[in-house]
Amino acid sequence: MRLTFLGAAGTVTGSKYLLEHDGRRVLVDCGLFQGLKQLRLRNWDRLPLPASQVDAVVLTHAHIDHSGYLPALAKQGFRGPVFSTPATQELAALLLPDSGHLQEEDAFYANRHGFSRHSPALPLYTEQDGRRVLQQFRPRGFGEAFEPVPGLTVRFSPAGHILGAASVHVAWNGGSLLFSGDLGRDEDILMRPPAPPPAAGHVVIESTYGDRLHAREDVAATLAETVRRTAGRGGIVVVPAFAVGRAQALLYLLATLKRERRIPDLPLFLNSPMAADVTDIYHRHHGEHRLDASQCEAMCLCARVVNTVEESRKLNELRFPAVIVSASGMATGGRVVHHLKAFAPDRRNTILLAGYQAAGTRGAALAEGARTLKIHGDYVPVRAEVVSLGSLSAHADREELLRWIGRLPGAPRRVFVTHGEPVAADRLRLAIEERHRWPCTVAEQLQAVDL
Numbered sequence: 001m002r003l004t005f006l007g008a009a010g011t012v013t014g015s016k017y018l019l020e021h022d023g024r025r026v027l028v029d030c031g032l033f034q035g036l037k038q039l040r041l042r043n044w045d046r047l048p049l050p051a052s053q054v055d056a057v058v059l060t061h062a063h064i065d066h067s068g069y070l071p072a073l074a075k076q077g078f079r080g081p082v083f084s085t086p087a088t089q090e091l092a093a094l095l096l097p098d099s100g101h102l103q104e105e106d107a108f109y110a111n112r113h114g115f116s117r118h119s120p121a122l123p124l125y126t127e128q129d130g131r132r133v134l135q136q137f138r139p140r141g142f143g144e145a146f147e148p149v150p151g152l153t154v155r156f157s158p159a160g161h162i163l164g165a166a167s168v169h170v171a172w173n174g175g176s177l178l179f180s181g182d183l184g185r186d187e188d189i190l191m192r193p194p195a196p197p198p199a200a201g202h203v204v205i206e207s208t209y210g211d212r213l214h215a216r217e218d219v220a221a222t223l224a225e226t227v228r229r230t231a232g233r234g235g236i237v238v239v240p241a242f243a244v245g246r247a248q249a250l251l252y253l254l255a256t257l258k259r260e261r262r263i264p265d266l267p268l269f270l271n272s273p274m275a276a277d278v279t280d281i282y283h284r285h286h287g288e289h290r291l292d293a294s295q296c297e298a299m300c301l302c303a304r305v306v307n308t309v310e311e312s313r314k315l316n317e318l319r320f321p322a323v324i325v326s327a328s329g330m331a332t333g334g335r336v337v338h339h340l341k342a343f344a345p346d347r348r349n350t351i352l353l354a355g356y357q358a359a360g361t362r363g364a365a366l367a368e369g370a371r372t373l374k375i376h377g378d379y380v381p382v383r384a385e386v387v388s389l390g391s392l393s394a395h396a397d398r399e400e401l402l403r404w405i406g407r408l409p410g411a412p413r414r415v416f417v418t419h420g421e422p423v424a425a426d427r428l429r430l431a432i433e434e435r436h437r438w439p440c441t442v443a444e445q446l447q448a449v450d451l
Helices: 037-044 070-075 086-113 127-136 219-232 246-259 273-284 293-301 309-315 335-343 362-367 398-406 422-436
Strands: 002-005 016-021 024-030 056-058 082-084 137-139 153-158 166-172 175-179 202-206 236-240 268-271 322-326 350-353 372-375 378-381 385-388 414-418 440-442 448-450
Touching: 002 414, 024 070, 070 086, 070 127, 082 086, 086 127, 086 137, 086 273, 127 137, 202 398, 219 236, 219 246, 219 350, 219 385, 236 335, 246 268, 246 273, 246 293, 246 322, 268 309, 268 335, 273 293, 309 335, 322 335, 335 372, 335 378, 350 362, 362 372, 362 385, 398 422, 414 422, 422 440
Parallel strands: 024 056, 056 082, 082 137, 175 202, 202 414, 236 322, 236 350, 268 322, 350 385, 414 440
Antiparallel strands: 002 016, 002 448, 016 024, 153 166, 166 175, 372 378
């Protein structure tokens, strides 16, 4: 078995792991690179093998940094099956066409206003490309053994994080390899904790928060205080939020705070039709999360869903206190970028960051105290208050990662650390070596290893 790291090495995006065994090739994850320009440019590079030679893809979950390259792979000639959990398939049916649509919108906007260096600016793939690849999905349940190609047996186990998120166990004639996928929190607001890992000869573990612990803060109290403080000065709270996971957690918290009268009875807007559709999917997968039917219902009804582009534009004219939850979570694109352009210059307003912000994204710049943001070719002043709710992240922190891998039934032959910025990945490597005395390596881009 040969394992090659084609993404999420030295960064938290672009997850792609190539497995080659007995002449067959399987990709575990097929994600887009995001953030820094030099990373985003990798999306336009061809893989080191023709797409037509990839026999199958196995997805850990639906987030775009793990699934968003699938339409491009299919566009280049991939015709094999895509295996995922049922919830991941449902989420991908929303996320992949939306990703193509956003790329088309961004290209159109760039061409219309002439701020792209490319003439014309083109999308990596289209909405139709995103819809087309959905026909290749083959859902499999947690714990169900399946063969993506002859000679490999794969099983999904719950990873927490978001609906459908899985760790992936791959076995072949005497060998085995476990991909953690993105691991969730032990005490997440919405999701149940990750399942204990099965025994494996080799392990690939994510390290998004490999160098830090989440603050032990009262998230609801911090959110309530932020909303009250902003409303008190007549401002608007703009929340960049991932349409899958964080948007639902925020809606649940806001609905609870309103019901308990801990925040004013101000308007809540969910400016992401896709996030509203995702919220509906939570109703159909009660076994994977902590909310009951009534809590799901409250989460769905607490905000007004903004469907059309025209309605979205009108939000930028608001002159009374409100909360706007809108994608994308790191402010890399989508409707929230237009809201930042409108509301960031006003000191009365607040920008609330509610999850991990990858290097090179507008969200990371805001978290680091940037006083200007480059949006659509212009520099927009940031005078609004910026608040980070890091403990609302859906990723396990360092101690939770160590606790998960420490539950392995036996010592693996080697651990590979991926999906983290360089410092975070190396800190987790060192912690694993010191705590468990297991050989541990930080993976590098395009590194190939024979297992």
